[in-house]
Amino acid sequence: MxxxxxxxxxxxxxxxxxxxxxxxxxxxxxxxxxxxxxxxxxxxxxxxxxxxxxARECLTCGNVGTETTCEICRSVKRATGEICVVEDVADLWAMERAAVFRGRYHVLGGTLSALDAVGPEDLRIPKLEQRIEDEGVTEVILALAATVDGQTTAHYIADRLEGRGVSVTSLAQGVPVGGELDYLDDGTIGAALRARRAF
Amino acid sequence: MxxxxxxxxxxxxxxxxxxxxxxxxxxxxxxxxxxxxxxxxxxxxxxxxxxxxxARECLTCGNVGTETTCEICRSVKRATGEICVVEDVADLWAMERAAVFRGRYHVLGGTLSALDAVGPEDLRIPKLEQRIEDEGVTEVILALAATVDGQTTAHYIADRLEGRGVSVTSLAQGVPVGGELDYLDDGTIGAALRARRAF
CATH class of the missing domain: 1.10.8 (Helicase, Ruva Protein; domain 3)
Structure with missing residues (x-):
């Protein structure tokens, strides 16, 4: 106009x-x-x-910051033996807001997806394997989404890390804090029942 | 972090x-x-x-542009006798996208609102009166929202312009194009019925 x-x-x-x-x-x-x-x-x-x-991506973990090695990877206060694997930087930030993890991260940059043609070579999986060797990692925590793509990726990584002497764990599935059973989907209730614990 | x-x-x-x-x-x-x-x-x-x-506001109509008089107010192709009064610039842009009005605009910068303490002195109403004198305006079209505040403002302006020799009109209310009666609220159906026309 x-x-x-x-x-x-x-x-x-x-x-x-x-x-x-x-x-x-x-x-x-x-x-x-x-x-x-x-x-x-x-x-x-x-x-x-x-x-x-x-802004640039951390060459080690894929987090964003203003240096080639991010604040978390530089910090001497963060444990080096544990790596938490997340899909993207938003998930890393969510973990940091929860302030419950004192190890380091590894940002995959996505999940495996047949639909979007994302294969293992598109994610930062080789770099993860290299870090496991270099940093003397003992535990890899898979903090991936509880979706089909997220869980497919988790299984793929767990398979690839077998025999490397690291324990591979994943976030627990169950009733979210504040969650009411009546509003939960059947899948979540099922997962929570299967993973039930002594009270 | x-x-x-x-x-x-x-x-x-x-x-x-x-x-x-x-x-x-x-x-x-x-x-x-x-x-x-x-x-x-x-x-x-x-x-x-x-x-x-x-970016700056047009000193005449309140539209935004990069000059102190906006493109529409500068244009010799736009009729000077008709002023379309709108609440804000977004509404002016909506009218322009419809491309059905060839006159000029006047942006009020809001509507009268008792709740938000917006009185006549907060809107650009004195400037509108001045333009009616200066530009030889014959018709003022009130294109204000069909909300309580919008219609209160429309009535207020109509009252203030009485006796100035301009005809004051407003957008028709009725069934929107593509609208199905079943999905319309009672108020719209009532307004459309009251404003019914020979077919």
Missing amino acids: AEDREQIEALIELMARLPGLGPRSARRAVLHLIKKRGALMGPLAETMAAVAAN | AEDREQIEALIELMARLPGLGPRSARRAVLHLIKKRGALMGPLAETMAAVAAN
């Missing part, structure tokens, strides 16, 4: 490529940004440019 | 302030941006900085 709206249109188009935003919500976000161009849009553009320039 | 994640955390916090994004979806968006930092994050930061620097 307007030559002087070209820049704004370009911004809407770029924003619409973010996950969770469509063309409509991108327009709304851009109008909000324009309204708050001093307080929000300026700082956001600046911070985004800085992160775009500085 | 990490000093080198401070920048990334700051970016997530800023992104979470966008309408439609919460902390969780902001994290997801930022991880997506980091993955595509060359193809998406760089251009987005650049475009956002450019818009933040250049």
